[in-house]
Amino acid sequence: xxxxxxxxxxxxGFIYLIYVYxxxxxxxxxxxxxxxxxxxxxxxxxxxxxxxxxxxxDISPHTTVGKIAAVVLxxxxxxxxxxxxxxxxxxxxxxxLDQSEHEILSKMEELRTENEQLTQKIDTLTQMIxxxxxxxxxx
Numbered sequence: 761x762x763x764x765x766x767x768x769x770x771x772x773g774f775i776y777l778i779y780v781y782x783x784x785x786x787x788x789x790x791x792x793x794x795x796x797x798x799x800x801x802x803x804x805x806x807x808x809x810x811x812x813x814x815x816x817x818d819i820s821p822h823t824t825v826g827k828i829a830a831v832v833l834x835x836x837x838x839x840x841x842x843x844x845x846x847x848x849x850x851x852x853x854x855x856x857l858d859q860s861e862h863e864i865l866s867k868m869e870e871l872r873t874e875n876e877q878l879t880q881k882i883d884t885l886t887q888m889i890x891x892x893x894x895x896x897x898x899x
Contacts, residue, residue: 767851774847777840784836785811788829795825811837 769775785807793803798819806819810833821827 768847771847771851772843774843777843781811781836781840784833788833791829792821792826795823795829796821807833810834811840813837813841 769778785804788810789800789803789807792798792806793800796803798806802819809816809819810830813834821830
């Protein structure tokens with residue numbers, strides 16, 4: 761399970777987007793808290809609501825700095841949701857591909873084994889034909 765989670769976060773560099781999201785959320789929340797003169801917890805709530813595009817409306821910016829922070833977070837939120845959707849699609853698409861690759865490799869191994877068996881049978885038949893031909897030549 762842990763390996764799957766790590767693989768998901770590495771999909772399309774999604775982990776780096778999370779870092780950018782967290783840094784932007786912290787920065788915008790601090791900016792919002794200072795410019796709007798609200799508690800930091802309230803500013804983080806506002807930042808999360810804004811980036812997830814929920815927009816409850818219980819907290820909104822009134823200053824120019826607060827509005828600029830809101831616009832930045834809105835674009836980051838939209839980008840984050842788009843990248844999250846892309847990462848999920850890529851992850852499950854590659855999981856199906858991994859399954860298909862596994863099936864193909866398994867089938868190839870089967871064919872390799874069958875090929876070895878057929879080669880042995882051909883060698884045996886060739887030896888039998890040579891012996892039979894030698895026996896007919898002697899008589």
